[in-house]
Each structure stands twice: as structure tokens, then as C-alpha cells.
Amino acid sequence: MSSTTTVNRSQTPPTPRTVPGAARRAVIALAAVEAFRLLRHPAVLGAFALYLAPWAYEASTGDAAHRFPVLQDASWSSQPILLVVAAGTLLAANLAALRAQRHGVAALYEVLVLTKGQRTTAHLLSLLPVTVLSGAVAVGRMFYLAGKAGAVGHVQPLEVAAGPLCVLLAGVIGILLARLSTSAAVAPLALAGLGIMSFVAAVNNTASWRWLGLIAIESEIAAPLPADLAGRPAGAHALWLSALAVLLAVVALMRSGVRSLTLKATGSLALVAAVAAAGVQLGGVPASTLRARAEATRHPVKYETCSTIGNVSYCSFPDFSGWGAQWAHVAQGILSRTPPDVSTAHYFIRQRIFSGGDAGTPLPPPLSTWQQDDLAAHTPDAVTVGTDWGEGSAAGDRSSDAVIDFAAEFAFRVVTGKVPGQSRLTMLCRSPSVLVLWLAAQSTAGTQDAFMSMVRRSSGGLSLPLLGSAAGLTFNAREEALVLDLLHRPAGEVAARVRASWAELAASATSTDRAAEILGVPAPDRALAEGSRC
Amino acid sequence: MLTRRSSPDGTDPGAAAAANTPVRAPSRSTSSGPGRLLILRAMLIPTLRAARLSPMLGGALLGLLVAVTPSVADLRLSLSIAISIIRLGAIAIALGTAFVLDDPAAPSTVVVPVSPLTLRAVRAVPALLAGTALWWTVVAVTWLRTSADARTLLPLGGLAIEAGALLLLSLCLAALGLRLNAGEAGGVLAAPGVLLFVLGTMFLPDGAALFVDAQDPHWAAAHQAWAALAVVALTGALLLARGNGNVWKRQWGRG
Numbered sequence: 001m002s003s004t005t006t007v008n009r010s011q012t013p014p015t016p017r018t019v020p021g022a023a024r025r026a027v028i029a030l031a032a033v034e035a036f037r038l039l040r041h042p043a044v045l046g047a048f049a050l051y052l053a054p055w056a057y058e059a060s061t062g063d064a065a066h067r068f069p070v071l072q073d074a075s076w077s078s079q080p081i082l083l084v085v086a087a088g089t090l091l092a093a094n095l096a097a098l099r100a101q102r103h104g105v106a107a108l109y110e111v112l113v114l115t116k117g118q119r120t121t122a123h124l125l126s127l128l129p130v131t132v133l134s135g136a137v138a139v140g141r142m143f144y145l146a147g148k149a150g151a152v153g154h155v156q157p158l159e160v161a162a163g164p165l166c167v168l169l170a171g172v173i174g175i176l177l178a179r180l181s182t183s184a185a186v187a188p189l190a191l192a193g194l195g196i197m198s199f200v201a202a203v204n205n206t207a208s209w210r211w212l213g214l215i216a217i218e219s220e221i222a223a224p225l226p227a228d229l230a231g232r233p234a235g236a237h238a239l240w241l242s243a244l245a246v247l248l249a250v251v252a253l254m255r256s257g258v259r260s261l262t263l264k265a266t267g268s269l270a271l272v273a274a275v276a277a278a279g280v281q282l283g284g285v286p287a288s289t290l291r292a293r294a295e296a297t298r299h300p301v302k303y304e305t306c307s308t309i310g311n312v313s314y315c316s317f318p319d320f321s322g323w324g325a326q327w328a329h330v331a332q333g334i335l336s337r338t339p340p341d342v343s344t345a346h347y348f349i350r351q352r353i354f355s356g357g358d359a360g361t362p363l364p365p366p367l368s369t370w371q372q373d374d375l376a377a378h379t380p381d382a383v384t385v386g387t388d389w390g391e392g393s394a395a396g397d398r399s400s401d402a403v404i405d406f407a408a409e410f411a412f413r414v415v416t417g418k419v420p421g422q423s424r425l426t427m428l429c430r431s432p433s434v435l436v437l438w439l440a441a442q443s444t445a446g447t448q449d450a451f452m453s454m455v456r457r458s459s460g461g462l463s464l465p466l467l468g469s470a471a472g473l474t475f476n477a478r479e480e481a482l483v484l485d486l487l488h489r490p491a492g493e494v495a496a497r498v499r500a501s502w503a504e505l506a507a508s509a510t511s512t513d514r515a516a517e518i519l520g521v522p523a524p525d526r527a528l529a530e531g532s533r534c
Numbered sequence: 535m536l537t538r539r540s541s542p543d544g545t546d547p548g549a550a551a552a553a554n555t556p557v558r559a560p561s562r563s564t565s566s567g568p569g570r571l572l573i574l575r576a577m578l579i580p581t582l583r584a585a586r587l588s589p590m591l592g593g594a595l596l597g598l599l600v601a602v603t604p605s606v607a608d609l610r611l612s613l614s615i616a617i618s619i620i621r622l623g624a625i626a627i628a629l630g631t632a633f634v635l636d637d638p639a640a641p642s643t644v645v646v647p648v649s650p651l652t653l654r655a656v657r658a659v660p661a662l663l664a665g666t667a668l669w670w671t672v673v674a675v676t677w678l679r680t681s682a683d684a685r686t687l688l689p690l691g692g693l694a695i696e697a698g699a700l701l702l703l704s705l706c707l708a709a710l711g712l713r714l715n716a717g718e719a720g721g722v723l724a725a726p727g728v729l730l731f732v733l734g735t736m737f738l739p740d741g742a743a744l745f746v747d748a749q750d751p752h753w754a755a756a757h758q759a760w761a762a763l764a765v766v767a768l769t770g771a772l773l774l775a776r777g778n779g780n781v782w783k784r785q786w787g788r789g
Contacts, residue, residue: 043726050734057739084733091726102719185589185633188725189596192626195729196600199622203615 026114027122034126038092038171044130047088051081051137055144064394068150068323070224070387071142075159076232078141079215082163083198085134086170086214087191089127093171094187097123097178106182117258120179124249127171135164150389152322154227158234165241166214170194172248179255211237211281221398223467224387225353226303226317229293231285240277246270293353298369300352301377311335311344315379316351323389330407333443334414337495339502342414349410350374350382354467364423365469371421381419383410386467392449397457404450405464407440408473414439415506425463425474429534431510433479434486434519435498437462441483442491451487455480460531478512478528485521494519573648574656581656586633589721590661593630594668597623601675613684613748616676617693621745623672624697627665628704628728633721634661635708635775640717644778650717654775658705669697689748692757696745699760702767704728709774717778 038044058065066074097120100106114122142155173194177187194214201210205219211233218232250267285293296303296317306315309328312335316324327349335343352370356363374382385406390399412428413419415436420426428436441451454462462480465472486494501518504510516523600622604611611619634657637643643653673693677685707727711720735744746756 043730046730047733050730050737053734054737054739081737084730084737087729087733088726091729095722095726102722183589184719184722185586185592185630185725188629188632188721188729189589189592189626191729192593192596192629195733196596196622196626199618200603203618 027118030122031125034096034123035129038126038130041092043088043092047085050084064391066145067148067391068389069145069148071146071151071153071155072227072230073224074145075156078138079163082134086166089130089167090170090174090191091187093174094178097175098184101182117253117256120253120256123175127168131164131168134167138163153319156234158238161238165238169241169245172245176248176252179252208282208284212278226319229296231289233281236277236280239273243270243274243277247274297353298366299373301373312347314349320351326389327385330443330447331410334411334439337439337498339499348379348382349385352384353387354469356469362470365471367421383413383419384466392446393453400450400453403446404454407443407447408464411436411439420473424470425472427474427533430512431505431515432508433475434482434515435505437475437483438486441487476529476532478524481524481528482516577656585657586636589633590630593626597626597672601672604679611680613687616680619676620673620693624669624700625732627668628700629725631661631665631701632704632708632724632728635712635720638718650778651776665701687748695757695760699764702764706767706771709771713774
């Protein structure tokens, strides 16, 4: 059987029958496929593995480093590691959008039902699941930290949101790069550029322009602040990242041939939002926050609540009240080694903030203002504790030093009956130096670990600055050597000698040699005292 | 080995295929000694002309840009910042090198009478030399902006081991990428691989960290690990560059 077909060449080809919503369904179907491919891409899988591996390692080893998290700081410090996922997403999204070019079939795509713009839309939509998954792991991380018994402060949702938004923005950048250049080499180099930009921003961690990058971290030597004094424009930064993602997505769509009015309006709105967010971010810390911070530094009494455990009262910013038991543990570890008249006296501990030690030369803290406020608040000679805490050296040098700093300050108060009142370092000499340092170091396993960590990092004696300021306590190498020797002996045995000869050991006239004799250990080499200011 | 070209004994590939008989490839060791050198010399310029050098230039520019920025901003660099800049330079150069083995014409060069290792060495060795020269340029520029007391403390030996290991890792991953990608585009695997490796190492626990400070007590141990990585990467690159087949599928050519 044969048939003849007559073709009328003047006739236009029949218009394909269009089903309402078919294009949208096709875009969503392609987006679903691309989303699945993106999630299983080795770069994304590897990035999530890199994100989760340190967490799993920490959890399996007891995670001593995160036993006392400050949640407002943990909220922003969760962002840097999500940059690994952002990097994986950028690379994978770029490779996905370049798939046709990489396989040499770009021309064949012209016969497919979806236009280039629709395919770009599908690629952009495919970023949503990986963004949601990033958000889920970031939220999971915060739940994990907030669930710690030593956690204090408040989770900042907008800070936590910045990580997943970085992942979304990175994916959009990957797709935009694919629409700007068909070379697979562009995305890795652009990513390296972004990494360098993030590094420069991390180095300039007080500059307001750093907020125009992906993330803005704080100085690693700055102690945490109460949440309402932090002054981080987290909301503006979340808006900045979102607006940039939308703006770059619009550019990618326009590069793909989409020119609709809605798209242009969306792009314009995103541009306005990005400019507004940039303006807020570049404004730096608001003046009202700076004033509140200065007031809280000079007059913490106004902001704090106090509680009493045994014969010690603890006053802290409400965000940090959860650490009272930790401070009490150290205080009791010191008082338990002292004679009854000393251990039953009433002591006060007050939390303070001071940022004068964060940049370059340490500044003196407002000690006289603090003393006047303490007298007015009926908490005389209150021992200072900061906003860092850790378990020994596991949480890093800053937390470790905070533990031994507080222990030494409290031991100084117990031995001398006063707090260091000089605007520079107070040099402790002879027997009281040995007594203060031993009481502080032996107090808990954490203080001993922190002391040993500081000894390893010091030479020629120890300096324990008060909140990183110019004030604080300093000890000579000879007394430090004697304390190291004492720590190798049973603490109960040394404590019995301490109680029996408390008055003599606490007297500033008693020599180090005499202290060694009382405590039953050989006196350290006199050469260690060379250059001493005692 | 299966090949697409006729063998020198005159076997017609079409007839062989029709007879379902595999055709043996010609021996690739057609010359030795001076002859091989002549071949290498003849190959060098055309191969480099065909190589993708723009990513390498991009990586070099990025690395130099980072190194030059402190000079433009008239900054004096501390030891840790100087080390970071030298490391960033090494990473950028390694990223650029990732694409140097890419060969879109690989399906056609499968039949040339030179081993795949030689073909890739002609690209890799000049890239390694250029990468080394670029890295030392980054070091020199950074050194000039480093504060006088920090200059003497710059651990250039350790940093050179890191840079070398990154370059070799980049080439090793590129060679692996070629084996997975019909010999055409190893950089697609190598560049993300180098980046994810670098990002991953930044979040390693303290005891296992690879990018450590100059005063870190783990410096020596970390650089033993870097040296081990360099040896593994070099061995891997040499082994992977010897063939063209997909390492998973064990097939020849495009596959």
C-alpha cells in the first residue's frame, strides 16, 4: 500500500498545541532532576562530608571544645564552614549549567521544548533543595550546641540563615558564570577569588566593608558580648545575600534571553534592596549600641543579676547566668584548700566586659569605676570574670586563659583580701605568689590543664592579663617552677601544709625558699629569678 | 589494546572489525635516546600552543594580584599574613595548572606513536616549571612587603613543600580526570578537587591540621604529611598518565 503526501510550501508549519501550564510543569520537572543531580554531585557530597566530618569527630571524642558555647557567637561562627558547601554548590551548579557545552551537544538543545531561559530557570530552582539541606544542617548544629549543658546566650536565627543564603548565592554565581563563559575553568578561579576576598575580610575583622562579602567574622581574640551588645547587622546581611542572589539570578536569566517586564522589575527591586542593605552594613555598629556597650563596660552592675552559691555571690549578665555553677566549682576548689576562717568568708564575683585588649596595645580597664560601683552595690572587692569559658585547653587558648585568669584572680582575692587595683600588671612575689598560683592551678582539672597550657606557651614567668587589658597579675619563673613541682604532689598533702602555715605563706615577707621548705619541696634554682622585679 | 587506526602491517581496520578481530595497536616505543629527544622537541611548541593556557594565566594573575595588593595598599605584612598570601598564591597557581592537561583533541591523539605519558609530560613539565617560577615570584613580591623581623622567620622550605604538593595534587587529579573523561577535560575534576581539598584541610582538628602557623609545634609533622602527599600525588600522576582508558571501565579511548 502506498500513499502520497502533498506539501504546500506556502503553508506555515502547524503551531504546536500548547497545554496551559505545560512549560511551567516542564521547568519544574527539569528543576527536580537537576536538584537531584546537584545533591548527588561529588563536589556537593564531598562538601557536606567535609562539613559533617569535623562535627562527627568532635562528637565521638567528647567535644570538650564546645562544652561551653556562647550561642550568639556560635550562630555566626557556624557560617565559615558552610562556605565549603557553598564552594561545592558553586562548582556543581556551574558544571551542571555547562553540561551541554562540556559534552558538545549545545546545538542539539535547540530542538528541545524548553528554551534556554527556561533551562536556566530550572537550574536556578534546582538550588533550593541544597539550600534547604544546608539550612537543616546549620539548624541541626545550633540545636546540638544549644543542647549542651554549658550553653549560654541566645541563638540568632538571622545569623544562622546567612550560611544557607551563602550556599544559594554561590549556586546562583555558578549558574551566572556558566551563562557568561562556557569555560569550566572560570568557576574554580572565580571561587578562588571569592576565597581570597573572604580571607581579606577575615583579616580586616573590624572593618565595616567586610560585611559586603559572603560572611563577616569577628576578631578571634575578642571575647563574646551579651547578645544585645553585639551590634552585628545580621538582618541587613541576610537581606544583602538574598538580594544579591535574586539580582544575579535575574542577570543569568537575562543572559539566557529572558526579557520580561516582571524579571526587570524583580531585578530592580533586588538592586534597591542590595543597595539599602549595603548602606546599613557599611554604617558599622550603631552609635546606640556603642553607647550601651561602653555603659555596660564601665557600669556592669546596672545590667547584671546576682545569685549566691554557698558563701560566694555571682553577678553576671543574664545571657551568661548559666555559668555560675562553673565559676562556683573553681571557687570551691580554691576555698576547700584554705583554713576555715578564709573559706567561710563571703566573696563576690562579677562578670565584666572590656574590649581594650582586642587591638594592638592593651589598654587599662576602668578599675576605679568598677571598685566604686561594687561598693555602691554592696559587692566590695568583687573578683572579675569574663565572658569566655572552657574546659581546660580544649576550647582554645582564649577560653583556656580565661579559666586560669579567673582562678588566679579569685585566689589572689582569697590570699591578699583585695583585688588587683593597678592599671598595669601587678607583680606577685615570694611566697604569696606561690600560694596564689598553686591554689589557682590545682582548683579543678580544667584550671590545671589551662595552667599547663599557659606554661607551655610562656617563657620567663607567667602573665595573666585581666580580660586582655594592661592590668592583671604576673608571676616569676622561679615561683612558677615551684608550683609545677607542687602540682606533681598529692593536692591533699600540700593543702594540709598550706592550712597549717597559711599566715606565714600568705605573708609578703616570706621568701620563696621558705615557702618551698614549708611545703616540703626543694627550692627551685635561684638562676630562674634573674631579672626578676621582686 | 583496541585502536581505531590501521596497524603498520597493513591490516584493514574495517575488515578486522567485520571479522570481529581486535586490532593490535602499534608499539609506541618507536624511538629511544636522541630520537626520543628530537620527538619531544618537535612536539613541545605545537603541544603548548594547543594547551589551555588561559586558566594557568588566570591562576597566575590571581596569585600575583594577591601578592601585589599589600604593595599597592602600602602595607607591611606580619609573618602570619605573609605566609597566608604565599599559600593563596600557591592555591591559585595550582588551580590554573589543573587545566593544563586538558586536550579536546584527545580522541585523535590516541593514535599518535607516542605514549600517553610522554604526551602529558610535554604539557605537565613546562607547567610545573612555570608554576614554580610563578610561585617564587609571589614569594619574592611578598617578601619585599614583609616586615624586617618577620622576613627571617618566613619558613620558605615548608611553604615550598606545600606549594609543590598542591601543584602535584592538581596534576594528579587532572590525570585522574582525563582517565574518567576520555582524555579531554581533566581540569573539571582537578580544580574542584584542589579547592575542596584546601577548604577541607582548613577545618581539620588542630592535631591533624595541614595549614599550620610557623610557630605551631605541629609544623614539622604537618610538613611530613605535605611531603607524603607530594610523593603520593606524583606517583598517582605518573601511573594515571600512562594510559587513556577509563580507570573504572578499563576501556580504551573515548569509551
